[in-house]
Amino acid sequence: MTELSIGTKIEHPKFGQGIVIDDSDEYSYNIYFGTEHGEKEISKRFDGFVLIKLVEKDKNSVSLDEIRKVLQDIIEPLTEPLVDCKMADKWENGNLILQPFDKTLQSKEIPIDGFFHKIVMTRDRLRVMEQKINASKLSDSEKVELQQYITRIYGSLTTFNVLFRFKDDYFKGTGGD
Numbered sequence: 001m002t003e004l005s006i007g008t009k010i011e012h013p014k015f016g017q018g019i020v021i022d023d024s025d026e027y028s029y030n031i032y033f034g035t036e037h038g039e040k041e042i043s044k045r046f047d048g049f050v051l052i053k054l055v056e057k058d059k060n061s062v063s064l065d066e067i068r069k070v071l072q073d074i075i076e077p078l079t080e081p082l083v084d085c086k087m088a089d090k091w092e093n094g095n096l097i098l099q100p101f102d103k104t105l106q107s108k109e110i111p112i113d114g115f116f117h118k119i120v121m122t123r124d125r126l127r128v129m130e131q132k133i134n135a136s137k138l139s140d141s142e143k144v145e146l147q148q149y150i151t152r153i154y155g156s157l158t159t160f161n162v163l164f165r166f167k168d169d170y171f172k173g174t175g176g177d
Contacts, residue, residue: 004029007055013048015040085169087116119160126150
């Protein structure tokens, strides 16, 4: 039987057309069959599918697990706050009410702790962006220009400082220390 590599297209009798997305396992392939059937693990001994397009093995190809690891490394810092900061006690269990000027329209009520979490996540993502800019191969002048934009963003977010319990957690713009 022909060894299938990543990118090879096949036709499976039950799941239809699919594409090999991982061939690193000794005994099986991971094949993606679209949104209807998703990803399936198929034995390398199974000979009931038709080969549509064979892709030659690339010695530099990456496994699905390696791709997942890289994506996890990218996404993980963006989903959790870098610093555990606290919301001011007076806002605990409170609600943010957005009231339109037109009284015939319905207002929107949002739990403040959820809103606070989004503000903290925004701040932490900005910090990650700063780190990536500083570690990038951009020229110094490009880095300074991007840092100035980020500083202005922090300045725009100072309105939300009222939500933070500790001053050390506040947003600081160009006027901050």
